[in-house]
Amino acid sequence: MKKKGILPDSDERQLYELALTILDADQGDDENGVFDTARILIEGHLKPRDCVLSGGVRDVY
Structure with missing residues (x-):
């Protein structure tokens, strides 16, 4: 969204x-570890992170 x-x-x-x-x-x-996996994914969205997008442009979100 x-x-x-x-x-x-x-x-x-x-x-x-x-x-x-x-x-x-x-x-x-x-x-089965479903909740642990979901937690890892959700926490990943909550942490600011620095990543390199395709094309070499750096973005922080």
Whole structure:
């Protein structure tokens, strides 16, 4: 939604934080590691990171 301009950065961050809160509150049994994987992906979106995009342009988001 962010890429399409529907959701501002601050709202996107709130959605990821809410998803992380829901994961923490209701994990249940995670025998397959699905919740751990989801947490890693969500936390990755919450951390600012410096990456090199194709074409050599550096972007921080």
